[in-house]
Amino acid sequence: MRPGSPVVRVVLGFAVLSLLSGPFDAPDLFSRGGIGAALRFTAPILLAGLGALWAERSGVINIGLEGMMVAGTWFGAWAAIEWGMGPGLAAGIVAGAAFGLVHALLSVTFRVDQAISGLSLNLLAAGLTRFLSSIAFATVPGGSITTSPPVPDFPTVSLPGVEALFGPAERTGVPILSDAAAVVLGLLTDVSVLTLAVVALVPLSWWVLWRTRLGLRIRAVGEAPEAADSLGVRPWRYRFLALGVSGGLAGLAGVYLVTVASSLYREGQTAGRGFIGLATVIFGNWNPWSVTLGSLIFGFTDALRTRQEVTVGVLVLGLGVLCAVVAVRRGLLRNWRGAVLFGVPAATMLAWFWLVRVVPSEFVSFAPHLATLVVLAVARQRLRPPAALGEPFRRGGAG
Amino acid sequence: MARIRDAALLLAPPVAALVLALAVTAGVLALAGADPLATLRGALVYGLQPSTLLAVVNKAIPYYLAGIAAAVGFHLRLFNIGIDGQYRLAAFAAAVIGSAVSLPPLLHIALIVAVAVVVGWGWAAIAGLLYVRRGVNVVISTIMLNAIATGLIAYLLSPLRFAQQAAGSNNVTTAPIPESGWIPAIATSAGDLNGPIVLAVAIGIAYWLVLNRTTIGFEVRAMGLSERAATVAGIRAPRLALLTMAASGAIAGLVGLPQLLGASHRYGLDFPAGLGFTGLSVAILGRNHPAGVAIAAFVWAFLERSAQVLDLAGISREVVTILQAAIVLSIVVAYELVRRARTRRERRFVAQAVEGGAA
């Protein structure tokens, strides 16, 4: 395992934060409940990210993920109330996929600018759902123009034996050991079946896109559509498929929001998660593992700051320490510019923590956004988007 | 014959868009159980009242500014989702500084405008820098920066810092700007036209001039049309991207000024929010053209205004949102179809000319 590899960095970061959480009064930093919450916050963003991944791998930008998610929330909630959980799940996915296909129709068949098509779909979804609510929910007890009656939930499960195995370790209170145990317990106990399904979709997406012929074709269409077309792989067909899947994933995210994350439809529930999912794809350099990491950064920070605002302070301390470590390393290598670049923020954060300690709650609200931005800015990467991303395909060249 | 076809192609997109939009709306209304034609005359009378039209124009001014800000970015396919955060931060800063000084009228207004422009410019420049130096996509960074701007303003807009709370009021606002910092309204027979419309018109003209009569405008247009060709010609993409983002932010900073200079004269919890997203839609509808965006802003504001009447008549005002989305989509589709038809015609023309020449 190379020193610079992401896995080592994550483990190192975990260790540092775990050591700090004890003495600085942030037991919730790595706790069973906190990890469970982090999962619940991450899942919808992860789904949106996977949705964006599928679309963009086929060469189409999907800014309409937010609208597809909204469609998923509304139709998922409505069908679940009318007929139950299963139909609700199906309806949400289908609704999202339908919007995805409309996006495909507009951007592939009509060659409308992909961003415009996406933005318009967001607009349409917002108006449509409020309008549908006025017909379907407003007249029903427990519902209104902005909310639905309660929606049934999915069952939660716990992996047998995990509690017995890791429970004692968690209770010891030894810094890194108990936190690691808590993480395992948080991931494997009291988890909704839908969350498990979402997690499974990550390796599934990887496998389909990188290990099957279908996936190869989709990616080919995203990289070199003319070449693919000349070989008989029709770009439009695979883009339609990819966008349908993309919309379906976003719709699933919507269903997740109304069933697992909460238990009703509420207007505005998606709160920008579609866009953040889109961000994780770009952060994730268009591969599903990095998409997961990106979603986790946002979801984890969001969970932390929602549960206990003080934890954010310790997070800042941890960031400061990590920056200081990097700064020192760069200094030792005589990379003065790098040392200053990391040293200044490190010094600021450590000094602030020493003097002030408390993050104002107004600032806590944007902790996850700032964290994502910082990580994006710091993690230098050679971004390699699919070569034909964003360009409509025209047979015969320029049109 | 060709003339007639030309004219038909000219009118086809808007007509097609109208037909499609109307069809969608009629369907939606029928679903709602309302008769689409029932009160056409009454609604028309309301809509074309001079006072309503004036109110629509006033409403359209910030939409226009937001649209131009978005359009600036759109030329380089930079989606400035951050207009919302930029204009609110700019309006807040301008309100705080504007209320803290007292200067002769023109200077005072100039100061407020300058502060707003600089803050909007700076906030967008952060996203621009991150894009150019670290490759962070503008969409992400502006979304994140919006959230950060919200938190910053929430923190500063407190009686403990830069704001005040009147007794018996639940609203927190900055101190009011003295009258020397007000732009007077333009009195017309129909009512008061919001003074800052002058600013909006000036920005529109400046936008057109810069885009079409300056080197930098040429570079932006060239880069927008073909990045490869432009780079070969020596135009540097990163520098241009940064300048464009910053310019977009500078204009975005002005979006809150019609409200600040012409109406409320302070920034509070009730300051209009969400104008940035309207700007994106309006820019798309207006196809990034200064006059087009103006018309689009007017249409948008008109629809928003008429939604109030819908609400009163008992119909969900979201019918208007659906109509807006339908219009945007149908106009864009219609233009694409027409463009395709025209390209086919041109090809056929060229082919005929070549054959004619060779024969």
Add this chain to the structure above:
Amino acid sequence: MHARRRLPLAGLVVGALVAACAGVATSASPGPASPTSIIPTKNPLALPTWAVTKIAVAYDISGRGDGGFNDLAYNGAKRAAEELRAEIKEVTARLDDTDDDRAERLRLLAGAGYEAIIGVGFTYAGAMQAVAAEYPDVRFAIVDDGTVSAPNVEGILFAEHEGSFLVGAAAGLTTMTGVVGFIGAVQIPLIQKFEAGYTAGVKHANVGATVQVTYLSQPPDYSGFGDPPHGREAALGMYDNGVDVIFAAAGGSGAGVHEAAAQTGHWSIGVDADEYLLAPETVKGHILTSMLKNANVGTYQFVMSVARGSFAAGNQMFGLANGGVGYAISGGFIDDIATKLDAYAADIVAGRIVVPEAP
């Protein structure tokens, strides 16, 4: 080149005009009211003060259906409407509304013959001040704001801090861990009033107890009023870390807090309405009490006062003394401490306890 340039412009001009007509065409009035009834007239008939035939409720952004505050305001007006056999109408707001938009909304209502108009939320203050002067024969009320002064405007204010003090005392007396929680929807002065009263009540009843505070969102992001998932996660976070009673001053998000209470076997406290009555069976048993903000009393009394000719302009404070705020006893969970709470209430009314309004 020329044709291409002109196409967008001409198309847009036509498209705009046509789309404008489309927008207008969708304004349908399905009810028995004639088309001309939605056109505002400057001088409505001067009605005798006992004839109230039309009542209007204009909401802030959150609209109705939260099971709480807005619903209560509506219910009071509705009860009055039923007793008077009058018509009642509701209209909603948008995030990017300006004072002008809100004023237009009130103007449309007044011009359409609504004699009693209620603006729910402090954002209506500026608009109401202007419109009230234009329609001196219409009676207005604004909820949660005391800054409007006009002979035909009543300010309906509540002593939220007093009611919150009582539920805070209830929490302080019930907690077994000594740590209680407060979850506010949005960090604005109105909700901070709840926080201030609550904290004071907790400390008064239980000197050693501590209060953990969190707000779900920052303005102008008002999603905190309707984000049950966030409410649930915030509550779970608190319960996991030692809190055993949480006051959810969070509108629709409270549903999530109650869910979390049921899930972890702790207590939660509702707000505005008696949440015990509306909660699902699985959750009911964990709602200790609710802080009652009887918005329905305020609106009912306003409408009836207009109808009976006893309307009085100025601010009406609804507090503990006149039953405007209080605490719920449904579920019987606080029967044992009710006498203590009533004693505190008496102290507050008598002035022996002064409850802070800001944290």
